Amino acid sequence: MTRDERLQQIIAILRDGKMHRASDLAERLGVSVRTIWRDMAEISAYGVPVEGERGVGYILRRAVGLPPLVLTREELAALDHLLDLAEAMEDPRLAGGAASLAAKIRAALPSAPPEPSAEDAGEGLAGDRG
Structure with missing residues (x-):
């Protein structure tokens, strides 16, 4: 260990x-x-x-964790791509950490995310149009 x-x-x-x-x-x-x-x-x-x-x-005494995040499809795609790049790194600690993080994120995601509505298009984390 x-x-x-x-x-x-x-x-x-x-x-x-x-x-x-x-x-x-x-x-x-x-x-x-x-x-x-x-x-x-x-x-x-x-x-x-x-x-x-x-x-x-x-x-x-208190729970440890991250607050809930709301990510757009584009943000999830970018995160997935960055984790794939990190998993391919030569540094085994970085690659292992990226693989572990990717598994945790994928386990937390719904199996079939809902289709975005027309009003959701272009919204970021803060709801900015952009």
Whole structure:
């Protein structure tokens, strides 16, 4: 498991809203307690609302995620193209991140998006005509 995968796994574990001790997380993820401490500091630095208390454990009190986005067909097509380009990059971290992001986006999209109406044509995120 890579460091980034471990950080994501820690966040996933903490999403249950329960208190988790560093020693329990370390055992579950096969790393040292010291590594968990470093990981928690990094997760906090990214802005994830993790609360921790020495001797008690860590907890994630608020949900972590992005607010809903409304994208036009053109924006989705551009994003899809950019992700395809990133997946083809020689840097395996960038390519892997792009593939993971593309899978998450595709999983969140409806299987058959509705056809745009005439009044929707040309609208951007803020509804600007353009």
